[in-house]
Amino acid sequence: MKRILISAAVVATSTLLLAGCAAGGTASSDCTTINNEIRDVSNGAQNTLVxxxxxxxxxxxxxxxxxxxxxxxxxxxxxxxxxxxxLDDALGSAAEFAATLPDGEDAERDGDAIAGQQSAIADAADAAKAACTTE
Structure with a gap:
């Protein structure tokens, strides 16, 4: 009996959660989702560059x-x-820049130029997060 009640509670909770997601969350939860994705993309892109x-x-x-x-x-x-x-433009510029990077074991990559691309991505990401937070 206890197992049935737990299963019913899980189903009910899932249904309510799904209904809330389908109806759309609040601006706060949307910004949280957007800001988390921006952070992940920004960090990933900067790490990719180096x-x-x-x-x-x-x-x-x-x-x-x-x-x-x-x-x-x-x-x-x-x-x-x-x-x-x-932010998309900054990522596009970084992708174009990446195409110019030398390859090979002995290739020397311009650390200052890479840092400039990282900075542009970080600045654009910060601005995007701020835009969502201030809504």
Whole structure:
């Protein structure tokens, strides 16, 4: 009997949770989701730039991060969309930059140029998070 009650409680809770998600969350929860994704993308992109991977792999990863940011624009306010667009532009610039990175064991990559790309991504990510938080 106890097992049935627990199962019923889990089903009821899941149904309520699913109904809440389908109906749309609050702006606060939307911003939390968006900000978490922005943080993950920003950190991943910055780490990708300093990796020792081939330039084509770095470029591909950055383009993937860009796609994740574009997906966040659905249902976002105009201010957030604009800020996400700026982050997407920074990721696009970094992907173009990555295509110019030398490959090979002896290749020397310009640390200052990489740091500049990382900084542009971090600044755009901070602005996007701020745009969502101030709504």
């Amino acid at each position: 990796s020792t991977a081939e330039s084509a792999d770095i470029q591909s990863n950055l383009e993937g991060y860009s796609e994740r940011i574009v997906a966040l624009e659905d249902g976002a306010s105009d201010a957030v969309k604009t800020a996400l667009g700026a």
